[in-house]
Amino acid sequence: MKKEVNDILAAHEKWGWVTEPDAQKIFSLYGFHTPQYDVATDEAQAMAIAQKIGYPVVAKIVSPTVIHKSDVKGVVVGIRDDLSLADAFRRISRIEGFAGMLIAEMVKGLELIIGAQNDFQFGPMVLLGMGGVGVEIYKDVSLRMAPLTEADAGCMIQGLTAGRLLSGYRGAVPVDLELLTKTLIDFSHLVMSMQDLVESIDLNPVMCTQKECIIADSRIMLKKR
Amino acid sequence: MDLKPLFEPQTMAMIGISATNDRHPANVIYAKNKNRYPLEVYGVNPKGGTWHGETIYADVTDIPEKIDLAVIATRAELVPQVLTDCVRAGVKSAAIISGGFAEGGRPDLQERIVGIAREADLPFLGPNCLGLYVPLKVDTFFLPIERMIKPEPGGVSFVSQSGGILVDQMIKFTGQGVGMAKAVSVGNKALIGEKEMLAWLAQDPATKVIAFYVEGFGPGQGREFVAAADACPKPVVIMKSGKTAAGNRAVSSHTASLAGDYASFAAAMAQHNIIEAADERELVSFCEALSAYERGIGRNIGIITGSGGHGAMAADACVVAGLSTPALSGELQAQIKSALSESIRSIASLANPADLTGSGVDEDFVACAKAMGASAEIDCVLVLLLPYLPGITLDIGVKLSSVSRQFKKPFIAYVPQVEKYTMLIEGFELNGIPVSSSIEGAVLMAKALAGRQPC
Numbered sequence: 001m002k003k004e005v006n007d008i009l010a011a012h013e014k015w016g017w018v019t020e021p022d023a024q025k026i027f028s029l030y031g032f033h034t035p036q037y038d039v040a041t042d043e044a045q046a047m048a049i050a051q052k053i054g055y056p057v058v059a060k061i062v063s064p065t066v067i068h069k070s071d072v073k074g075v076v077v078g079i080r081d082d083l084s085l086a087d088a089f090r091r092i093s094r095i096e097g098f099a100g101m102l103i104a105e106m107v108k109g110l111e112l113i114i115g116a117q118n119d120f121q122f123g124p125m126v127l128l129g130m131g132g133v134g135v136e137i138y139k140d141v142s143l144r145m146a147p148l149t150e151a152d153a154g155c156m157i158q159g160l161t162a163g164r165l166l167s168g169y170r171g172a173v174p175v176d177l178e179l180l181t182k183t184l185i186d187f188s189h190l191v192m193s194m195q196d197l198v199e200s201i202d203l204n205p206v207m208c209t210q211k212e213c214i215i216a217d218s219r220i221m222l223k224k225r
Numbered sequence: 226m227d228l229k230p231l232f233e234p235q236t237m238a239m240i241g242i243s244a245t246n247d248r249h250p251a252n253v254i255y256a257k258n259k260n261r262y263p264l265e266v267y268g269v270n271p272k273g274g275t276w277h278g279e280t281i282y283a284d285v286t287d288i289p290e291k292i293d294l295a296v297i298a299t300r301a302e303l304v305p306q307v308l309t310d311c312v313r314a315g316v317k318s319a320a321i322i323s324g325g326f327a328e329g330g331r332p333d334l335q336e337r338i339v340g341i342a343r344e345a346d347l348p349f350l351g352p353n354c355l356g357l358y359v360p361l362k363v364d365t366f367f368l369p370i371e372r373m374i375k376p377e378p379g380g381v382s383f384v385s386q387s388g389g390i391l392v393d394q395m396i397k398f399t400g401q402g403v404g405m406a407k408a409v410s411v412g413n414k415a416l417i418g419e420k421e422m423l424a425w426l427a428q429d430p431a432t433k434v435i436a437f438y439v440e441g442f443g444p445g446q447g448r449e450f451v452a453a454a455d456a457c458p459k460p461v462v463i464m465k466s467g468k469t470a471a472g473n474r475a476v477s478s479h480t481a482s483l484a485g486d487y488a489s490f491a492a493a494m495a496q497h498n499i500i501e502a503a504d505e506r507e508l509v510s511f512c513e514a515l516s517a518y519e520r521g522i523g524r525n526i527g528i529i530t531g532s533g534g535h536g537a538m539a540a541d542a543c544v545v546a547g548l549s550t551p552a553l554s555g556e557l558q559a560q561i562k563s564a565l566s567e568s569i570r571s572i573a574s575l576a577n578p579a580d581l582t583g584s585g586v587d588e589d590f591v592a593c594a595k596a597m598g599a600s601a602e603i604d605c606v607l608v609l610l611l612p613y614l615p616g617i618t619l620d621i622g623v624k625l626s627s628v629s630r631q632f633k634k635p636f637i638a639y640v641p642q643v644e645k646y647t648m649l650i651e652g653f654e655l656n657g658i659p660v661s662s663s664i665e666g667a668v669l670m671a672k673a674l675a676g677r678q679p680c
Contacts, residue, residue, distance in 0.1 A: 121444070121447030125489050155496075
């Protein structure tokens with residue numbers, strides 16, 4: 001594991017999990033694609049960041065005490081101008097535990113979840129599913145033990161009930177399955193290397209298109225010491 | 226770890242035998258092995274004395290012969306000392322029947338016996354187990370012989386975390402005519418668990434199929450188990466309980482909530498080509514088929530029936546099991562038709578299922594079986610046999626098994642199981658064709674044989 005990653009994980013030990021900007025940093029250090037982002041603690045900073053990234057942007061609360069951001073209305077998507085951004089900042093900064101607001105590039109694509117869970121009996125398991133907030137309702141997921149072979153990753157994609165959506169169902173643009181396969185395999189190796197420190201990981205959503213797989217949000221839960 | 230003395234003992238010490246209590250578990254074990262198995266048995270109890278005229282040795286070291294297997298049924302707190310005595314006496318293996326270790330709040334006692342055994346390289350089963358049953362060789366179950374169902378020798382070895390499930394399953398195997406190689410109760414799995422048994426049974430010439438009942442694996446042991454199964458050339462079947470336990474871990478991420486204990490278990494088994502049996506019936510069917518045939522056939526099933534209803538039910542069950550029942554080609558149908566009796570030629574429906582109707586006779590079944598046996602369109606033939614049809618004779622099993630052998634194609638039979646049809650059923654079974662008492666069971670057998678699905 002890279003030293004920077006170790007430092008990030010160690011710094012978050014007291015919270016038990018790694019907040020989004022730092023989790024995103026870990027994945028980008030390992031070559032996964034993440035949207036452009038930065039964190040603001042005041043309105044002016046927020047504007048500057050949004051100008052740099054370019055509208056539309058998404059704004060999300062950064063807080064070591066807020067694990068599920070949507071649950072506290074801590075996510076605003078599709079912000080198109082300074083006025084809406086300022087409005088979003090005012091609302092988000094009033095949420096309990098506010099430590100900053102993350103402004104990120106809006107990414108589009110098919111929403112997937114890629115996750116990892118350190119299973120008591122089988123060690124690191126990798127999960128792939130249809131993502132978004134409905135993930136625990138539809139439960140359309142496939143699971144395999146890490147590390148994954150190419151065949152394993154292929155089976156995970158085929159194993160999804162909604163798998164046909166990935167290959168361009170009814171005229172929709174298909175997802176780059178080769179890239180998704182590579183993302184799953186790389187992720188599974190990263191998970192193996194972090195198994196002593198990490199309990200579970202959610203990459204949710206991962207936005208996949210014909211050209212890219214971008215981790216739009218991530219969360220790393222650390223093992224209890 | 227050399228488990229040969231455990232599974233093929235020539236000499237046994239029964240430690241904890243009573244001089245007065247005939248129904249003491251140790252006495253039951255002593256008596257059945259002494260009277261019915263080809264091994265020398267010695268009773269041990271520190272009080273000495275005799276039981277039914279046989280010497281009880283005060284110490285295992287007093288026994289004049291080297292002991293292959295010590296069966297220990299003393300109170301838990303005495304077991305560490307007993308095991309130390311066994312080491313001193315050069316005992317080669319042990320089965321610790323006694324309970325009251327990790328499962329009874331005494332993990333310390335369990336750690337002590339593991340320490341003693343590891344240092345002396347003394348393999349033991351348990352504690353808190355029934356031990357083992359090897360047909361015609363040894364039986365450490367404390368169940369009176371007159372209450373036991375004894376499976377015939379055969380190719381299935383079954384390793385169970387629960388003694389009760391083990392005995393139950395032995396009854397079910399026997400009921401279905403499935404022979405066993407080894408039945409092993411691993412109890413608390415202190416030293417010998419699933420992984421160790423898998424490694425041993427993988428090279429046991431008598432074992433063709435290795436089946437497990439597990440409640441759960443210890444930390445990281447699931448991963449070791451699937452690695453051992455990957456290295457095992459024999460089919461591995463597993464049945465699990467505790468699938469719905471919610472688990473007491475705080476669920477803080479989506480992945481943690483979706484990748485629950487059982488979901489991970491099922492995924493890991495499927496990924497490593499371990500066949501998961503959903504229930505006891507599936508376990509028996511899978512084991513029966515896998516001990517009769519090599520695994521890895523295609524998924525195209527040909528159904529031969531004397532009743533359209535049975536054929537339709539079997540075809541439905543095939544679809545549910547992920548198998549296919551392809552329509553036979555016109556050429557193959559014509560070939561079958563020309564070989565059928567004049568009387569059914571116009572009424573038989575041959576698409577697949579091939580329905581030879583209630584008027585079909587042995588020769589019609591054989592002709593149809595030969596055509597399917599020779600054809601590349603079909604990987605496995607399912608015969609739904611109704612012994613009450615007037616054209617069917619008691620010889621049908623022998624006739625069809627010879628077709629199966631001739632074309633080297635697996636056949637599976639469904640025959641309703643009642644006393645009256647025993648000879649007909651044995652005609653199949655004794656000639657190597659597995660028989661199920663239900664249509665679903667027969668289809669499950671085909672499912673167990675079908676090759677690994679790409680996913």
